[in-house]
Amino acid sequence: MPLGTWALPSPQEVRGSFVPSETYILSREGQVLQRLRTDRQVRRGQWVALSDVSPALRLALVVSEDQRFYAHSGVDWKAVSAAAWANLWHSKTRGASTITMQLAGLLDEDWRASSQGRSVGQKLGQALAATQLERNWRKDEILEAYLNLLPFRGELVGVDALSRTLFGKAPHGLDDVESAITAALVRGPNAGAEVVAQRACGVWQALQAQLHAEQPGGRDCSMVQWRTAQALRARLWPATEGIAPHWAQRVWAEVRAAQPPEPEGGLRSTLSAPIQRLALASVQRHLRELQGRHVEDAAVVVLDNQSAQVLAWVGSSGSLSQAGEVDGVLAWRQPGSTLKPFLYAQALDERRLTAASLLEDSAAQIATPTGLYIPQNYDRRFKGWVSTRLALAASLNVPAVRTLVMVTPDAFFLQLRRLGLPLRESAGFYGYSLALGSAEVPLLHLTNAYRALANGGRYTAVAPAWSAAAAPEEALQAVSPQAAFVVGDILADAQARAATFGLDSVLGTRFWTAVKTGTSKDMRDNWAVGWSQHYTVGVWVGNASGAAMHGVSGSSGAAPIWADIMAGLHAQKPSSAPAAPAGVQRQRVRFVSANPGQTLEPAREEWFLEGTQSAVFAISKEAVSAGAVMSSDTYHIENEHRQAKAATEKSTSPWRARIAQPVSGTVLALDPDIPPQHQRLQLQAHPAGPAEMTQTQSRSLRWQLVTHQPQQVLRREIGRGNRVEWLPWPGRHRLELRDATGRLHDSVELEVRGAGARE
Numbered sequence: 001m002p003l004g005t006w007a008l009p010s011p012q013e014v015r016g017s018f019v020p021s022e023t024y025i026l027s028r029e030g031q032v033l034q035r036l037r038t039d040r041q042v043r044r045g046q047w048v049a050l051s052d053v054s055p056a057l058r059l060a061l062v063v064s065e066d067q068r069f070y071a072h073s074g075v076d077w078k079a080v081s082a083a084a085w086a087n088l089w090h091s092k093t094r095g096a097s098t099i100t101m102q103l104a105g106l107l108d109e110d111w112r113a114s115s116q117g118r119s120v121g122q123k124l125g126q127a128l129a130a131t132q133l134e135r136n137w138r139k140d141e142i143l144e145a146y147l148n149l150l151p152f153r154g155e156l157v158g159v160d161a162l163s164r165t166l167f168g169k170a171p172h173g174l175d176d177v178e179s180a181i182t183a184a185l186v187r188g189p190n191a192g193a194e195v196v197a198q199r200a201c202g203v204w205q206a207l208q209a210q211l212h213a214e215q216p217g218g219r220d221c222s223m224v225q226w227r228t229a230q231a232l233r234a235r236l237w238p239a240t241e242g243i244a245p246h247w248a249q250r251v252w253a254e255v256r257a258a259q260p261p262e263p264e265g266g267l268r269s270t271l272s273a274p275i276q277r278l279a280l281a282s283v284q285r286h287l288r289e290l291q292g293r294h295v296e297d298a299a300v301v302v303l304d305n306q307s308a309q310v311l312a313w314v315g316s317s318g319s320l321s322q323a324g325e326v327d328g329v330l331a332w333r334q335p336g337s338t339l340k341p342f343l344y345a346q347a348l349d350e351r352r353l354t355a356a357s358l359l360e361d362s363a364a365q366i367a368t369p370t371g372l373y374i375p376q377n378y379d380r381r382f383k384g385w386v387s388t389r390l391a392l393a394a395s396l397n398v399p400a401v402r403t404l405v406m407v408t409p410d411a412f413f414l415q416l417r418r419l420g421l422p423l424r425e426s427a428g429f430y431g432y433s434l435a436l437g438s439a440e441v442p443l444l445h446l447t448n449a450y451r452a453l454a455n456g457g458r459y460t461a462v463a464p465a466w467s468a469a470a471a472p473e474e475a476l477q478a479v480s481p482q483a484a485f486v487v488g489d490i491l492a493d494a495q496a497r498a499a500t501f502g503l504d505s506v507l508g509t510r511f512w513t514a515v516k517t518g519t520s521k522d523m524r525d526n527w528a529v530g531w532s533q534h535y536t537v538g539v540w541v542g543n544a545s546g547a548a549m550h551g552v553s554g555s556s557g558a559a560p561i562w563a564d565i566m567a568g569l570h571a572q573k574p575s576s577a578p579a580a581p582a583g584v585q586r587q588r589v590r591f592v593s594a595n596p597g598q599t600l601e602p603a604r605e606e607w608f609l610e611g612t613q614s615a616v617f618a619i620s621k622e623a624v625s626a627g628a629v630m631s632s633d634t635y636h637i638e639n640e641h642r643q644a645k646a647a648t649e650k651s652t653s654p655w656r657a658r659i660a661q662p663v664s665g666t667v668l669a670l671d672p673d674i675p676p677q678h679q680r681l682q683l684q685a686h687p688a689g690p691a692e693m694t695q696t697q698s699r700s701l702r703w704q705l706v707t708h709q710p711q712q713v714l715r716r717e718i719g720r721g722n723r724v725e726w727l728p729w730p731g732r733h734r735l736e737l738r739d740a741t742g743r744l745h746d747s748v749e750l751e752v753r754g755a756g757a758r759e
Contacts, residue, residue, distance in 0.1 A: 008107055008132055011141040018148065020044045021161070024266030025248040027273035032266065034242030036252055043237075045160025050144040053159060053171045056207070057179035058143065063210060064183040064203045066099040070139060074100045074130035097126075099146050104129035106149045147171075152182075153189045153232070161237070168236035176211070180204035181228050197221075197228040244276055246315030246327040251465045269466050270309035275302055275569065279312040282564040286557075287317050287541075295541060295549040295557065297321050299328025300565065301447050303536045305454045308463040311535070312565075316544070323544035332424075332440040333525045333540060336518030337395045339416065339437045341453065341487045343403055344392050346415045348483040348609060351742060352406045355389045355486050356589045356606045356617050359399035375401040375436065383499065385600055385619055387591070392487070393496030395517065397436055404435035408734065408749065414708050418478040419449040419459055437518055447529055447538030453514075454531035456581065457484035481581040482609045488514045488578065489607055491530065501555055506563045511575040513566055517555055522548045528555075528562035532575035537565050583610045592618035611742065655697055656688035657722070657745045659737050664748035668728050676727060685722040685737055688745070698722040700740040707733050728752040 009017075021039035024032050037043070050058070062069050068076050076098050104126050133142060152162040159182070163171045167178050174182065177200075184199035185191075191199075201221035208219055240248065251269050279300040287298055297320075302312035315327035347353040361383045364375060375397050383396065391399035404412055412434060413427035423430075423439045430438050444462065452459040457479030479487075490496060491514035494503065501507060507515050507528075515530025525542040526549070541557035542549060549557065580586070585608050591600040600619070608614075661684040662668075670679060685701055687693040703724050707714045718726050729752060736747040 008104070008129060008136070011137055011145065014107065014145050014149075015047055018044075018047050020046055022046070023252060025242070025244065025251050026266040026268045027271050027276070028268065029273055030268065031273040032242065033244040033269070033271060033273060033276065034240060034248035036242075036245075036248040037239040038252060041155070042157050043155045043161045043165065044157045045164060047148050048144075048158070048160045048171050050140050050147070053144075053147060054174040054179060056176045057147075057159070057171065057174050057182055059210065060176070060179040060183040060203055060207050061099070061143070061147070061186070063206045065102070065186055069099050069143075072098060072100075074098065074132075074134035075127045098130060100130040100133050100142055101126050103142055103146045103149070104133055106146070150186065151189060152185050164237040166231040166234050166236070168234070176207055177204060177224055177227050178231070180207055180224065181231055184228075193229050193232050196232065197225040200224050200228050243273075243280055244271060244313060246329065247271055247276075247310070247313040247465070249327075250313070254465050267466050270307075270311070270463060271313060271465075272311045275312045276314070278568040279314045279565055280318075282561050282568075283314050283317055284320060286561050286564070287320050290541075290552060290557065293550045293552050294547065295543060295552050297323065297326075297328055297544045298539065298541045298558075298561065299331070299443050300540075300561065301329050301444055301538050302565065302569070303447055303451050303462065303538075305451055305531065305534055305536055308448070308451065308460050310462060310465060321544065326544040328540055328544065329444050330442045331540075331544070332442055333542065334437055334439070334520035335441050335446055335527055336437040336520045336525065337397070337400075338446060338516050338518035338527050338529050339439075340392055340395065340400050340435065341491060341516055342415060342419060342449065342479070343400060343407065343412055343435055344388060344490075345453070345457075345479045345483040345487045346407050346412060347388075347403050348486055349480050350407065351609070351612055352744060353388050353403065354606075354608050354612045354614070355387065355490060356591075356608075356614070357388045358385050358591070358600070358617050358619060359388060359391050359402055360384070361386050361391065361396050361398050364398055364402065375432070385593070387601055387617070389490050389493065389496050389606070390499060390601065392490050393493050394500040395497075396500075400435040401432050404432055409434050410708055410732065411706075411713070411734070414713065415478070416449075418476065418711070419452055420461065421445050421449055437520065443527075443538050443540045446527075447536055450516075450529045450531055450538065451536040452478055453484045453488055454536050455484075456481040456578075480583075480609075482583045485578060485581055485584060486607045486609070488531075490514075491516055492577065505555065506559050507555070509563060509566055509570075511570050512577040513575065515559075515562065517553070517559055519553045523550075523552055524548050526553055526557045528558035530562065530566075532566060532570060533578070534573065534575065535566070535569050537562055537569075539565070580607070584608065585610055585613050587613045587615065589614065590616055592616060594619045655693075657685045657693065657697070657701060657737060657739075658688045659735065659746045659748050660684040660686040662735070662748060662750055664750070666748070666750040668750065668752045670728060670730065670752065680725045680727050683719065683724040683726055683735070685746075693722060697739075701745075702738045702740065704736045704738060705733050706736060707731050 021037055021042055021044045023036050023038045025034040025036060027033050066076065068078065108129065147159045149158065151157050156162045156165055159171045162182060162185070163169055163174055167174065180203040181196065181200045183203045184196050187199065188195060201224050204221065204224050205219055242248065247269070251267055255267060279302060283298045283300060287296065296317060298314070298317050300312060300314040301310065303309070304311055313329055315329050316324045318324055344353065363382065382398065386396065386399060409427040409431055413423065413430070416423060421441050422445060423441070425439065427434070448462050449459070457477055458475035459478040460473055460475050492512060494505070494508045497505065497507065507517070511532065513530055513532045515528060518527040519525070524546055525540060527538070527540055529538040531537070539558040539562045541552065541561070586605055587608060588603060589606045590603040593600050661682065668681065683703055698721055701720060701722055702717055703719045705716055705718050718724065732751050734747055734749055737745045739745065
């Protein structure tokens with residue numbers, strides 16, 4: 001006797017080993033966000049208790065498969081003798097296999113029928129196994145396991161998968177016709193529609209006879225035949241269902257990579273169900289309002305500022321989109337002006353600008369190795385001299401490009417990398433258009449970079465999707481707390497952004513928020529990304545196909561969704577402005593124009609990084625008359641001339657120096673055959689004006705070498721005075737000339753090639 005006969009599992013073991021093909025992704029509150037099919041081989045639903053199965057189906061199965069189920073003890077000897085007699089006389093009759101015997105075959109493949117049927121030994125073993133099942137299991141446990149393990153049509157296993165796929169309902173809702181069709185599929189799961197309909201008709205007639213005490217076969221089956229044909233064509237159970245399809249895919253991908261034990265009931269994730277519903281409803285409502293403007297897609301991500309956990313993830317507009325499978329949170333799109341806050345933060349950190357520094361918003365032609373780069377503003381208008389605060393808040397393009405010329409694309413490229421933005425090309429590929437968001441980035445990474453600004457410039461990666469208890473990684477100080485604070489204060493300034501967006505802009509909230517919009521070329525993408533005290537929200541609106549929208553900008557497309565979500569998040573939760581960190585000072589400033597009687601900007605209180613504050617910002621007549629065409633190598637020198645801080649009433653004009661040697665763009669090649677001491681480069685500084693440089697001024701000069709490496713920027717002093725000898729070292733460098741106060745006088749870019757000589 002095979003040992004398998006005596007080793008049949010218990011009902012609890014069978015239920016415990018049952019693995020559905022569907023995984024439920026849960027919210028942090030334990031609510032179901034998404035049902036996701038994760039087994040592509042078979043389709044199993046959840047284990048269904050017998051009490052949750054339609055009484056009509058239970059009766060139909062007994063009538064069809066085992067009429068004496070509740071009377072026999074595993075083997076129906078009457079059916080066995082009838083089958084034997086029929087075989088003797090070569091007549092056709094139903095098989096003698098009981099429900100219990102069929103369950104034994106489902107539990108142990110030794111008793112399962114092959115394509116040639118069962119052998120005598122298999123039939124005997126199956127009968128003994130069924131007898132053992134009847135001794136150890138109750139009848140309701142046998143019928144329950146049978147219904148859940150029975151293969152039906154195609155890939156469908158179990159009554160839950162069958163009823164949801166063919167009838168679009170749970171098993172408790174099956175009526176007598178649907179129950180008859182289900183029972184008919186037991187004998188021939190993959191039979192043709194006509195055969196199944198004929199069998200279903202017989203089951204239904206027998207069922208009606210049982211229910212109404214009438215002779216079987218007396219009812220018309222045309223309705224059963226029609227419903228059978230309809231059911232066998234139906235596929236009413238989608239592979240995924242819920243409010244977070246793209247998020248569910250991310251959770252499952254992380255779970256498969258980590259391979260943790262799957263908890264019963266579903267995978268709990270960091271997503272918040274109420275916030276997800278809020279974001280999804282806002283996307284669909286506002287996209288419907290934009291009908292007729294050739295826009296059908298949007299994406300939203302909400303991050304918790306402190307934990308870096310994802311609280312909402314809307315990858316598409318769902319039924320409104322023709323590309324609902326595309327996850328807009330991870331799609332690579334051009335971010336437009338949303339990169340500007342990081343650029344100005346870097347300029348503040350490098351002491352190139354302050355929030356009150358004056359930048360010229362006028363027509364500019366910047367010479368590059370590939371020709372002239374001519375940036376334009378969104379409205380094709382120029383506003384003249386503006387402060388850094390107004391330039392960023394009003395999202396002016398030309399001042400941003402002028403700032404990038406000072407910072408350099410290479411340095412800005414590395415800064416974006418430190419903030420977690422996965423730029424796919426080199427800095428040279430993007431050039432000065434990087435200031436205006438020409439590099440494609442995903443919404444998730446862009447939003448997380450803004451979260452770094454919300455956290456005082458500290459960057460951490462987004463937290464894992466499925467484990468709320470994951471230990472946070474060590475933060476990287478990508479931006480100084482002082483620069484992050486000043487940039488946040490600018491992006492929260494409704495007065496400063498009024499020049500472009502007006503005072504009644506949708507970006508204005510009743511609580512503290514900082515936000516930036518962006519629109520890519522030809523209105524293919526628009527964005528609104530910003531943060532409050534507790535949350536960072538990123539919104540993208542556009543078309544997954546890349547097609548241009550019609551008259552939809554960041555302020556009309558993404559901004560209303562952003563404001564709507566922020567309002568919902570803070571309906572009962574306040575958001576306060578951050579406290580000023582150490583190292584910033586607030587001072588009243590005024591602006592003086594080169595033209596008497598003209599006011600550039602009203603006097604105001606302004607935030608400064610410590611050591612950069614000034615009371616008066618003025619424009620010289622030389623700056624006004626300067627030409628607009630300048631090379632990218634010298635623009636930052638001219639720009640600092642234009643922005644040179646005017647002395648207060650009791651001070652004189654500051655002196656300036658320039659680098660006379662080497663010139664910007666110099667390429668040096670080291671020769672390994674020449675001794676290092678004979679390859680030193682002489683650095684020379686001359687006064688920028690007609691006046692001679694005094695000895696005190698000369699001694700105050702500091703030469704600093706700035707070298708960008710993959711994960712850091714190295715800055716070191718290499719000499720003092722107006723003449724210094726320097727031993728070149730391979731790499732791309734920026735040579736800066738500063739005075740003892742740290743004020744930048746001039747800088748040049750150079751490259752050293754060849755093997756380095758050690759001092």
